[in-house]
Every structure is written in C-alpha cells, then in structure tokens.
Amino acid sequence: MPLxxxxxxxxxxxxxxxxxxxxxxxxxxxxxxxxxxxRWNKQNDKSYIGVIKNGVLSVKKDDEKIIFxxxxxxxxxxxxxxxxxxxxxxxxxxxxLSHIDQYxxxxxxxxxxxxxxxxxxxxxxxxxxxxxxxxxxRIKGIIEKIAKKYGNEIEWNGKKYYTFPxxxxxxxxxxxxxxxxxxxxxxxxxxxxxxxxxDKKVDLEKMHTEDTLTARDExxxxxxxxxxxxxxxxxxxxxxxxxxxxxxxxxRRVMNELYIKNEDxxxxxxxxxxxxxxxxxxxxxxxAQQYLFYWKREA
DNA sequence: CCACAGGACGGCT
DNA sequence: AGCCGTCCTGTG
Numbered sequence: 148m149p150l151x152x153x154x155x156x157x158x159x160x161x162x163x164x165x166x167x168x169x170x171x172x173x174x175x176x177x178x179x180x181x182x183x184x185x186r187w188n189k190q191n192d193k194s195y196i197g198v199i200k201n202g203v204l205s206v207k208k209d210d211e212k213i214i215f216x217x218x219x220x221x222x223x224x225x226x227x228x229x230x231x232x233x234x235x236x237x238x239x240x241x242x243x244l245s246h247i248d249q250y251x252x253x254x255x256x257x258x259x260x261x262x263x264x265x266x267x268x269x270x271x272x273x274x275x276x277x278x279x280x281x282x283x284x285r286i287k288g289i290i291e292k293i294a295k296k297y298g299n300e301i302e303w304n305g306k307k308y309y310t311f312p313x314x315x316x317x318x319x320x321x322x323x324x325x326x327x328x329x330x331x332x333x334x335x336x337x338x339x340x341x342x343x344x345x346d347k348k349v350d351l352e353k354m355h356t357e358d359t360l361t362a363r364d365e366x367x368x369x370x371x372x373x374x375x376x377x378x379x380x381x382x383x384x385x386x387x388x389x390x391x392x393x394x395x396x397x398x399r400r401v402m403n404e405l406y407i408k409n410e411d412x413x414x415x416x417x418x419x420x421x422x423x424x425x426x427x428x429x430x431x432x433x434x435a436q437q438y439l440f441y442w443k444r445e446a
Numbered sequence: 447c448c449a450c451a452g453g454a455c456g457g458c459t
Numbered sequence: 460a461g462c463c464g465t466c467c468t469g470t471g
Contacts, residue, residue, distance in 0.1 A: 280452040285469065331467030336454080373454045396452070416461085 160202055160301060163223035164216040172237035174260020175208055181261050181441040183383045185274050185287045186294075186311070196308075198294065200267040201226050203301050203308045218303040232262050232387070244435055247427060250405045251435060254442035261437060264383060268351050269344070270311040271384035276336050276371035278379070285329075292328045293317075314344045336371025343369055359388045374417065382433045389433035392424040398436055401443035 179187040179195050187197035194207035204217035204226075215227050228234060241259065245252040273293075278286050290311070297312035297320065320341070325334035343349045349369055354362035359381060366377040378393035380386065392398075394417050402420050403412035406427070428435035 276454095278452085279454060280467075282452070282469075285467095326467095329468075332454090332465085333467085371454065375453060 160218050160220050162216075162303075163219055164214070165223040165227055166215070167213050167227075167233075169211050170213055170233065172241065172260055172262055173208070173213060173231070175206060177258050177260035177441070178231070178262050178264070180445075181258060181437060182283070182444070183264055183379075183437070184266060185283070185290050198301075198308050198310055199226070199230060200270065200310065202310070203303045204230075218301055229265050232265055235262075237262060240431060240434060244428065244431055244438070247435075251428075251438065254438040257446065258438045258441040261434075261441065263387070263389075263434060263437065265385045265387055266383055267311070268354070268380070268384040268386060269314060271380050272340070272351065272366070272369065272372070273311075273337065275376045275379045275383075276340060276369070277330060277333055279333060279336075279371060279373075279376060281333075289329055296328065314341055317341045318345060333371060339370035340372070354386055359390050362386060362388075363391070378433075382437075390430050392421050392428075392432045392436050394420055395440075397444050398440050401439045404443075405439075 175193075175195050179189075179197075184197070186199070187195045189195055190205075192207070194205055196203065196205045198204075201221050202217055202219040204215060204219065207214045215223060217223070219226055241255050245255050274286070274290055277289050291309075294309035294311050297316050298309040299312075301308045301310065317337075318341070320338070322334045322338045325337045330337060344351060349365055354365055357365070363377050363381060366372050366380055367374070372380070375393050375395055378391040381388040381391045382393060394402075399412055399415070399420065402423065403409055403415055406423055407415055407420070409415050424432045424436065
C-alpha cells in the first residue's frame with residue numbers, strides 16, 4: 148500500500164475496483180469529449196484514464212457494464228458516484244428538454260451519454276482560466292505540464308501520473324514560471340488568481356452554499372475569469388449549477404443558427420442570447436447548452 | 447510568410 | 460453601457 152505526501156497530510160492510495168451495470172446516460176466519448184474536462188485520455192483499448200483529485204482512475208465500458216479501477220485515496224464507489232454525478236437522473240432531464248423543440252431533441256439524441264462531471268472547484272477554475280482564447284489540445288498540454296511540475300506523482304501499472312497541484316503547491320510559482328510552461332498571456336492571471344485564493348480574498352469553498360449569482364460575482368473577482376469562464380466553472384465543477392449559460396463562439400453559432408438567424412452572428416449580444424436561452428430552456432439552460440454545443444462542434 | 451482561431455481586459459467613446 | 464485592439468501559440 149503506497150504512501151504519498153500531499154498538501155501537508157499523509158494519504159493512503161489504494162488500488163480499487165468498482166463495477167456498475169445498466170447505468171442510464173453514460174457514454175465515455177460523450178462524457179470526456181464534450182469539452183467539460185481536460186485530464187482524461189483515451190487508451191488503445193477504448194478505455195479512458197484520468198487523474199482526478201483523488202488519484203488515477205480508469206473507466207471502461209463493455210455492453211452494459213462500466214468498470215472503474217484505479218489508485219485512489221478514499222472509497223472508489225463514493226468517488227465515482229460523486230464525480231460522475233450518478234445520483235442525478237439524466238433520463239428525466241433529457242425527457243424534459245427533448246419536449247422543448249426538435250433541435251434540442253436531435254442534439255440530445257446525439258449526446259445522449261453526456262453526464263456533467265463534479266470536478267474539483269480549484270482545478271476547474273485554473274483550467275478554465277487557461278482555456279481563454281485557447282484550444283483543447285493546448286489547454287490539456289499546459290495543464291499536464293503544471294501537474295507534472297508541481298503536482299504529486301502517483302505510480303500505477305508501471306506508469307506515472309501527476310495530480311493537479313493545490314493552491315499551496317503553486318505558492319512560489321512566479322509569473323515567469325507560468326510563462327515558461329507555455330501559458331502565454333495567461334501567466335499573470337494564473338499568478339494573481341492563485342494568490343487571491345491563498346490570501347483568502349476569494350473563498351471558493353464558500354460558493355458551494357451561495358446562490359448562483361452571488362457565487363458568479365465572486366468568481367468574476369478572480370484574474371482571468373470573465374463571464375464565460377465563470378459560467379463554465381459554475382457548471383462543470385462541484386458547484387454544479389444548471390442555471391448558467393456559458394457562451395463561446397460555438398454556442399453563439401448554434402444559438403444563432405437555430406433560434407436567432409441573424410446574418411452576422413457576431414452582432415448578436417451575449418445578453419440577448421442569454422435571454423433567449425433562459426426563456427426557452429429555463430433552469431436547465433446549462434445542460435441544454437452542453438448538448439447543443441457538443442452536437443454543433445462534433446457534427 | 448501570413449491568416450486565423452479562441453475569451454479577458456483595459457482604454458476608448 | 461457597448462465597441463475594439465491586444466494578449467500567445469498552434470495550425471493550415
């Protein structure tokens with residue numbers, strides 16, 4: 148049983164396995180490639196391996212069996228249930244959204260296996276600051292480099308993995324250090340945000356008990372967090388708010404194509420798009436956005 | 447070599 | 460309040 152030293156406490160990492168069957172709404176490609184996460188990689192045998200806060204996890208699906216195994220701190224069943232949002236009924240959500248209109252019905256059919264992950268709030272914050280004006284391969288590369296340099300090493304099946312460093316582990320990282328990892332102009336934002344958290348100018352944990360708009364205003368105080376990044380953090384982290392609507396170029400495109408039909412999509416304001424989304428999709432607008440985004444981007 | 451893709455931010459009106 | 464140029468790197 149290997150021991151690791153992490154963030155000031157000893158953790159016991161254990162090799163564990165967990166299998167579930169007949170889980171509704173669970174397709175690996177849909178979950179890991181719909182743009183919500185950056186640390187999952189497809190393996191040759193079609194399984195995915197990811198580093199989550201608790202360690203290394205592998206997920207494989209054959210037929211109706213989903214097999215989770217990995218090197219984890221904590222009980223694998225609890226970790227998987229929380230991380231993959233297994234206690235939420237996605238069939239019910241999809242049914243509600245499918246009845247809104249045919250566009251939504253089609254995009255849900257396309258991304259039927261999506262689940263919105265409960266990702267670590269701090270890691271999600273830093274990851275989406277990096278995502279600004281950036282593409283997924285490069286975002287993944289930068290996060291990997293940060294983890295390798297400042298995270299904890301975990302060895303599993305003869306391979307080395309690196310956890311995402313906590314704020315304390317990034318305390319002495321300079322702006323230039325961030326720049327050297329290929330973060331570009333985001334270097335100062337990563338530095339400032341790390342110290343806003345360390346100096347307790349912004350309290351991420353408190354946001355779990357705040358209403359969405361209050362938490363959003365708090366997130367916007369962070370350097371490098373604007374409206375789109377804030378909404379992604381609210382939707383894809385343990386904050387898990389569906390009453391937000393992150394608008395990037397793809398969402399703008401799909402919303403204009405389906406609902407607005409303006410000849411120049413760049414001329415439609417975010418405010419206007421958000422209003423339409425809220426009127427059409429209501430409190431489920433966040434997850435509606437994800438189905439539409441994934442469908443538009445893949446198809 | 448140049449054009450383009452992708453959000454936050456600050457300076458401007 | 461809204462508009463626009465700039466920030467950096469990878470790709471075609």
